[in-house]
Amino acid sequence: MNILGIETSCDETAAAVVKDGRTILSNVVVSSLREHSKYGGIIPEIASRRQLACITAVVDEALRRAGSDEHRLQAIAVTGFPGLIGSLLVGKSFARAYAARLAKPLYEIDHIQAHLYANFLRESGDRTPAPKLPGIGLVVSGGHTSLYHVRDPRHFRLIGRTRDDAAGEAFDKVARVLELGYPGGPAIEKKAGEAKKSAIKFTCARMPDTLDFSFSGIKTAVLYHKREHAAGGEYPVAEVAHAFQDSVTENLADKALDACQKYRCRTLLVGGGVAANKSLRHKLIDRGRIGGINVHFPPMPLCLDNAAMIAGLAMHHQ
Ligand code: KG4
Ligand code: ZN
Numbered sequence: 001m002n003i004l005g006i007e008t009s010c011d012e013t014a015a016a017v018v019k020d021g022r023t024i025l026s027n028v029v030v031s032s033l034r035e036h037s038k039y040g041g042i043i044p045e046i047a048s049r050r051q052l053a054c055i056t057a058v059v060d061e062a063l064r065r066a067g068s069d070e071h072r073l074q075a076i077a078v079t080g081f082p083g084l085i086g087s088l089l090v091g092k093s094f095a096r097a098y099a100a101r102l103a104k105p106l107y108e109i110d111h112i113q114a115h116l117y118a119n120f121l122r123e124s125g126d127r128t129p130a131p132k133l134p135g136i137g138l139v140v141s142g143g144h145t146s147l148y149h150v151r152d153p154r155h156f157r158l159i160g161r162t163r164d165d166a167a168g169e170a171f172d173k174v175a176r177v178l179e180l181g182y183p184g185g186p187a188i189e190k191k192a193g194e195a196k197k198s199a200i201k202f203t204c205a206r207m208p209d210t211l212d213f214s215f216s217g218i219k220t221a222v223l224y225h226k227r228e229h230a231a232g233g234e235y236p237v238a239e240v241a242h243a244f245q246d247s248v249t250e251n252l253a254d255k256a257l258d259a260c261q262k263y264r265c266r267t268l269l270v271g272g273g274v275a276a277n278k279s280l281r282h283k284l285i286d287r288g289r290i291g292g293i294n295v296h297f298p299p300m301p302l303c304l305d306n307a308a309m310i311a312g313l314a315m316h317h318q
Pocket of ligand 1 (some may be wrong): 144168183184303
């Protein structure tokens with residue numbers, strides 16, 4: 001069963017064809033990220049204009065690469081929520097008209113749940129078994145930081161979330177303070193790699209009685225640290241980036257593994273842009289191994305926004 005997925009929730013225009021909810025036949029992603037970088041964040045007007053300009057070509061290319069005729073598709077899936085409203089509208093309007101013309105069903109998919117579902121996708125020929133459910137899902141993206149209990153691909157229950165900034169948002173804001181550019185996550189990771197260890201320490205709010213997160217305090221702590229120490233000459237940007245990254249990834253790992261323990265789950269699914277961060281990956285894998293928890297990350301390109309995760313999850317909505 002082939003499903004066409006369309007994703008336009010942020011700066012990407014993406015389309016993919018996925019077979020049986022699992023095998024990626026094509027996965028096309030076009031991003032307008034570079035056009036936003038000089039503004040230090042996504043400009044919604046630019047994003048939706050670019051999406052309008054290229055969505056037809058992106059969908060055609062996804063079908064061409066999959067070697068699939070549009071009449072052989074079983075259904076169309078599109079990101080329904082959450083995202084930038086103008087960007088979502090481009091994808092949803094396109095998908096609605098497309099599905100109506102082909103007389104195929106249309107499924108609107110939750111973008112956050114789809115980030116976790118990315119762990120179930122495989123390239124054709126890859127026979128790695130699917131993660132075992134039930135499990136815990138940790139979504140760490142630019143807009144969301146949440147924990148879910150995932151019973152099966154139809155049942156996601158929110159069990160924790162950030163009370164202020166998302167983890168990716170904190171990376172982006174701290175990168176701006178440290179003048180490292182946008183998007184901040186990869187820039188901080190690269191800079192942090194230049195410092196072996198850091199004598200500087202930052203801490204995230206622990207909130208031990210809940211699975212909720214808070215990242216606005218650490219962001220402000222970095223801002224004040226820079227104000228206090230930057231005036232006198234050389235500011236240790238790499239050490240600060242290292243200390244910030246270390247604290248955020250430690251906090252994410254703590255909460256995710258606490259959730260596994262609390263819900264007695266041996267599977268942890270991670271998804272979203274920050275899942276590309278190697279410090280987070282190493283911490284979760286090392287600590288998961290000690291605790292007997294199988295930690296799953298999507299391959300790097302599937303951590304970021306893509307339409308394969310939308311098409312894949314849609315199979316379970318039939
Ligand atoms: O999931 P995503 O592509 O878009 C949203 O749905 O938000 O995530 C983008 C976020 C950005 O905040 C970016 O700075 C962060 O993911 N990010 C990273 C890394 N790569 C991307 N954060 C930390 N380390 C990375 N390597
Ligand atoms: Zn996303």
